[in-house]
Amino acid sequence: MKLEMHALMTERLSQVLVPVLSQQQPLDKALAALFATEKYSVKEQANQVQLAQQLMRGLSLYEALADCRFVEQPAKVWAALASWHGYSVYGQLLPDLTxxxxRAAALPAHILQGCPDWLEQLGQQELGDSWALEREALWARAPRYIRANWLKISTSELQQALLAEGIESRVVAGVPTALEILSDCALFQSRAFKQGWFEQQDAGSQWVADALQVKPGSRVIDACAGAGGKSLALAARMAGKGRLLAMDVEEWKLATLQQRARRAGAGTIETRLISSSKTIKRLADKADFLLLDVPCSGSGVLRRNPDAKWQAPMRLAELKALQRDILSRYSKMLAIGGELLYATCSIFPSENQHQVQWFLQQRPDFVLEQEQTISPAATGFDGFYWARLRRQAVITV
Incomplete structure (x- = not known):
């Protein structure tokens, strides 16, 4: 999709983005509120979403080119962005590209790639020399992936159905449920989406769900389900047989999951709000498979959520304490012999391998079977980590 810019559009977007930067309001919610009050076409909405994300991905670069902060002079920063990318903006004189x-030639690499100083320091601490490659990958625009809903359709059948609607896609090597969307299109207006034949989900996220080897008839708990992307993927793997309990501490996310499950035909999914510690205790030893997709820094999905870079620095200490608490308490829901998948959308070892190592020291009844870091630089997917653990009986002498 060729982006379009004009002064009125960028002025209206600025009214949305300045509060995002100064009040720490998530970009997606701010844009949703804008579209709820303004009558934009689907194409106009998509254009504004892409412009907003482009600005957020490279904000440090555009502010350096404009020599001002966006919250103070947004029009000047928009003009720098437009000139840099060769956009024409009607009625506005743009700065000279040369x-x-x-100016750009004198900037450090992390500023050129839309990375604030605090994130650059943290990335180097966590990943050392490999951070530069990950930073570059996280600066790029995210590809658009969908997951074929095998409860209703195969991946190849979905690809043909989309093509019949004028939507081109390609298969993703190593991820059998994934298609990469190549067309600029209103994907959620398609017949295929309304029929529940697919969900939008990054290929890396689908890879994570596949790592938990659920089977038809299993008792499965997704204990940090959120809006349910991985719950839906697991339900499809269960082929409509068994029970999948999707849990979360936020009721509105579970309500969203219920709507998605109905569209997908995922009747095995039951939702349950975690209202107190008793909710967890009542499920002790009940699960054959347990997914703990824990809250994290989101360092692996910054290209998809670029506004997170310009708000408060990641609260790593607080997040790591929460991750350990969830591992300690929620793991008790797994039956002996069962599989636990610990997962994050982070590429930082302190949230990933280090947490699993700590947990194994605390719980001798668990063993590590396999782990993987999904690198944006190596795969082109969003960044994730998963570790599959098995609970075994502890033999006492």
Whole structure:
């Protein structure tokens, strides 16, 4: 989709984005509120979403080119972005590209790639020399992936159905449920979506769900389900047989999951709000498979949520304490012989391998079977980590 810019559009977007930067309001919610009050076409909405995300991905670069902060002079930053990318903006004189290129030549690499100083320091601490490659990958625009809902349709059948609607896609090597969407299109307006034949989900996230080897007839708990992307993927793997309990501490996310499950035909999914510690205790030893997709920094999905870079620095200490608490308490829901999948959308070892190592030291009844870091730089997917653990009986002498 070729992006379009004009002064009125960028002015209206600025009214949305300044509060996102200064009040720490999530970008997606701010845009949803804008579209709820303004009558934009589907194409206009998609254009504004892409412009907002492009600005957020490279904000440090555009502010450096404009020599001002966006919250103070948004029009000047938009003009720098437009000149840099060769956009024409009706009724506005843009800065000279040669001059901007001269300024850019003096900037450090992390500023050129839309990375604030605090994140650059943290990335180097966590990943050392490999951070530069990950930073570059996280700066790029995220590809668009969908997951074929095998409860209703195969991946190849879905690809043909989309093509019949004028939507081109390609299969994703190593991820049998995934298609990458190549067309600029209103995907959620398609007949295929309304029929529940697919969900939008990054290929890396689908890879994580596949790592928990659920089977038809299993008792499965997704204890940090959120809006249910991985719950739906697991339900499809269960082929409509068994029980999948999707749990979360936020009721509105579970309500969203219920709507998605109805569209997908995922009748095995039951939702349950975690209202107190008793909710967890009542499920002790009940699960054959347990997914703990824990709250994390989101460092692996920054290209999809670029506004997170410009708000408060990641609260790693607080998040790591929460991750350990969830591992300690929620793991008790797994039956002996069962599989636990610990997962994050982070690429930082302190949230991933280090947490699993800590847990194994605390719980001798668990063993590590396999783990993987999904690198944006290596795969082109969003960044994730997963570790599959098995609970075994502890033999006492």
């Amino acid at each position: 001059e901007l290129q001269g």
